[in-house]
Amino acid sequence: MEITLNAPLDMHLHLRDGDMLKLVAPLSSDFAGAVIMPNLVPPATTPAAMSAYSERIASAMGEESFTRYMTLFFTPQSEQQLTQAKATPGFFGYKLYPAGITTNSEGGVANLTEADSTLRMMQEMDIPLLVHGESHGFVMDRETEFLAVYRELAERYPKLRICMEHITTAAALQLLDEFDNLCATVTLQHLIITLDDVAGGALQPHLFCKPIAKRPGDRDALLQAALNAHPRLMFGSDSAPHPRCKKEACGCAAGVFTAPLALPRLAELFARHGALDKLQAFISDNACKLYGLTPVQKQITLHDVPMQVPASYRSYGQQVIPMYAGEQLSWSVKR
Amino acid sequence: MEITLNAPLDMHLHLRDGDMLKLVAPLSSDFAGAVIMPNLVPPATTPAAMSAYSERIASAMGEESFTRYMTLFFTPQSEQQLTQAKATPGFFGYKLYPAGITTNSEGGVANLTEADSTLRMMQEMDIPLLVHGESHGFVMDRETEFLAVYRELAERYPKLRICMEHITTAAALQLLDEFDNLCATVTLQHLIITLDDVAGGALQPHLFCKPIAKRPGDRDALLQAALNAHPRLMFGSDSAPHPRCKKEACGCAAGVFTAPLALPRLAELFARHGALDKLQAFISDNACKLYGLTPVQKQITLHDVPMQVPASYRSYGQQVIPMYAGEQLSWSVKR
Numbered sequence: 309m310e311i312t313l314n315a316p317l318d319m320h321l322h323l324r325d326g327d328m329l330k331l332v333a334p335l336s337s338d339f340a341g342a343v344i345m346p347n348l349v350p351p352a353t354t355p356a357a358m359s360a361y362s363e364r365i366a367s368a369m370g371e372e373s374f375t376r377y378m379t380l381f382f383t384p385q386s387e388q389q390l391t392q393a394k395a396t397p398g399f400f401g402y403k404l405y406p407a408g409i410t411t412n413s414e415g416g417v418a419n420l421t422e423a424d425s426t427l428r429m430m431q432e433m434d435i436p437l438l439v440h441g442e443s444h445g446f447v448m449d450r451e452t453e454f455l456a457v458y459r460e461l462a463e464r465y466p467k468l469r470i471c472m473e474h475i476t477t478a479a480a481l482q483l484l485d486e487f488d489n490l491c492a493t494v495t496l497q498h499l500i501i502t503l504d505d506v507a508g509g510a511l512q513p514h515l516f517c518k519p520i521a522k523r524p525g526d527r528d529a530l531l532q533a534a535l536n537a538h539p540r541l542m543f544g545s546d547s548a549p550h551p552r553c554k555k556e557a558c559g560c561a562a563g564v565f566t567a568p569l570a571l572p573r574l575a576e577l578f579a580r581h582g583a584l585d586k587l588q589a590f591i592s593d594n595a596c597k598l599y600g601l602t603p604v605q606k607q608i609t610l611h612d613v614p615m616q617v618p619a620s621y622r623s624y625g626q627q628v629i630p631m632y633a634g635e636q637l638s639w640s641v642k643r
Numbered sequence: 644m645e646i647t648l649n650a651p652l653d654m655h656l657h658l659r660d661g662d663m664l665k666l667v668a669p670l671s672s673d674f675a676g677a678v679i680m681p682n683l684v685p686p687a688t689t690p691a692a693m694s695a696y697s698e699r700i701a702s703a704m705g706e707e708s709f710t711r712y713m714t715l716f717f718t719p720q721s722e723q724q725l726t727q728a729k730a731t732p733g734f735f736g737y738k739l740y741p742a743g744i745t746t747n748s749e750g751g752v753a754n755l756t757e758a759d760s761t762l763r764m765m766q767e768m769d770i771p772l773l774v775h776g777e778s779h780g781f782v783m784d785r786e787t788e789f790l791a792v793y794r795e796l797a798e799r800y801p802k803l804r805i806c807m808e809h810i811t812t813a814a815a816l817q818l819l820d821e822f823d824n825l826c827a828t829v830t831l832q833h834l835i836i837t838l839d840d841v842a843g844g845a846l847q848p849h850l851f852c853k854p855i856a857k858r859p860g861d862r863d864a865l866l867q868a869a870l871n872a873h874p875r876l877m878f879g880s881d882s883a884p885h886p887r888c889k890k891e892a893c894g895c896a897a898g899v900f901t902a903p904l905a906l907p908r909l910a911e912l913f914a915r916h917g918a919l920d921k922l923q924a925f926i927s928d929n930a931c932k933l934y935g936l937t938p939v940q941k942q943i944t945l946h947d948v949p950m951q952v953p954a955s956y957r958s959y960g961q962q963v964i965p966m967y968a969g970e971q972l973s974w975s976v977k978r
Contacts, residue, residue: 511895
């Protein structure tokens with residue numbers, strides 16, 4: 309059994325910088341492109357910083373046919389700033405992190421008000437808003453608590469393209485169905501794991517991410533939406549590498565590294581559920597339609613030949629442990 | 644400010660064996676005694692194994708005035724076995740782990756039926772049943788799912804002393820209020836932390852335990868019950884040391900090590916809430932009344948003089964990281 313995918317896209321990817329970028333960027337090269345997150349230290353907040361980062365990615369990728377959809381870290385912007393960003397090659401949208409936008413609804417509204425003129429201009433200029441949608445509440449409730457903010461954004465800016473990034477709950481899917489101007493990404497791990505996989509047996513730091521994996525009912529709802537190729541749901545790995553020493557430690561950093569195995573594992577997952585015909589929509593077509601993308605021509609064939617996932621990826625003095633480290637997947641990329 | 648406690652008891656303690664036992668046993672010596680868990684490898688299932696373990700503890704403790712309330716790992720027993728256990732010096736009760744008793748209610752009932760004759764005899768002979776009450780369900784639901792089993796035990800064996808060990812939910816407290824033949828222990832950490840402290844920021848393996856810390860409302864209810872000296876709620880640290888290398892690793896073992904700081908931290912906690920006068924009941928009197936214990940005479944005075952918690956405890960080739968490693972508590976034991 310095999311499937312050939314046209315221009316697979318990773319609509320939410322962390323590539324880091326420096327030596328880590330050099331290690332992980334080539335491991336995403338089976339994709340035709342990816343939406344690159346701006347949360348470097350310091351975050352990419354200017355078109356100049358964004359463009360320089362894009363060049364470093366291109367250099368690390370060593371692959372011509374990989375489209376970098378670059379994002380800027382959201383802060384209130386002037387019209388001139390937005391115009392300049394939009395005119396910058398590779399610019400895709402703004403990524404809003406909840407640090408300043410919520411905790412409770414009052415705080416959320418106040419801060420949304422502060423961002424109001426920026427969001428109105430983004431709506432007019434058709435600049436997407438990508439949102440990390442979590443409140444500062446109890447870890448299992450953060451996404452559902454944030455849904456009120458999504459609702460307010462969707463109602464107040466009916467033509468703004470708002471992407472709920474890395475959704476993890478059935479409740480977020482329900483909201484997705486309420487508003488045409490909402491879309492969403494979902495990771496590989498949130499289609500597969502629950503909090504049980506992170507903390508139900510021994511604690512698994514390499515499956516610890518934000519938003520944290522939720523309940524079986526949430527996982528099941530997300531998986532069904534993906535398998536049914538929900539037209540406003542896109543694959544975004546949120547692949548987030550950390551050095552091994554920061555994962556297997558007291559105070560483990562959040563993030564699951566899935567980039568090198570996401571396509572084989574997705575093919576395996578969709579095949580097992582008899583939904584292989586829906587993978588093209590989930591992995592590329594939905595995103596192209598929603599955002600009007602025209603990625604580079606790139607085809608990748610996956611087949612049901614096993615893939616041995618390395619115990620770790622090492623290079624440039626960096627070591628990263630992937631999901632399924634040392635395990636065998638039943639699908640692989642046909643080279 | 645200071646408080647002198649009479650015969651503080653730790654009603655749920657893991658002391659391990661071998662070198663780890665030698666390291667951790669003396670760190671519980673401020674207590675007058677403790678209920679010692681039998682889950683060694685292999686578990687203590689016979690009076691002979693239990694007595695030998697008790698002797699090893701006495702040797703490691705190097706402290707005359709520490710009462711070892713020994714438990715046996717529950718399996719169905721004959722009358723002769725129960726009689727023999729009850730006649731063994733230091734024997735306290737049976738500890739039932741849910742491995743064979745639940746997952747769903749049918750399984751639970753079937754297995755309870757299998758244990759029925761043992762439980763009836765324990766009831767007649769006044770042998771306490773200590774229960775690790777978790778189902779095999781979703782990690783956040785395991786205790787609440789198990790409450791149906793507790794209810795059935797409490798109804799079917801109205802004179803059996805049943806202890807719900809290390810409760811973590813408001814729902815368990817509600818059940819406690821329904822049945823006079825139920826009592827419960829609660830740990831230090833479950834009075835203080837929630838899942839947020841384990842996985843809400845960076846992942847904290849040293850706060851990872853089973854049952855896992857729950858929601859703020861659960862923590863608040865447990866704390867209020869302790870501060871109000873609920874007459875059927877006792878302190879049981881569930882202090883559970885693991886070698887550092889097994890905690891800060893992929894596949895971190897469950898357990899929080901609190902024995903050396905439990906008394907100062909409890910005094911600090913009760914003092915902060917103006918409930919210092921309730922600590923004697925929580926730390927000893929409730930247990931003495933519920934089980935008819937007469938522990939050794941031992942007084943320990945705690946005062947509001949800071950205690951520096953070590954970054955780790957090391958000895959005999961073992962290293963264990965305590966809760967609050969490297970931090971300062973505002974109360975300490977007065978030596």
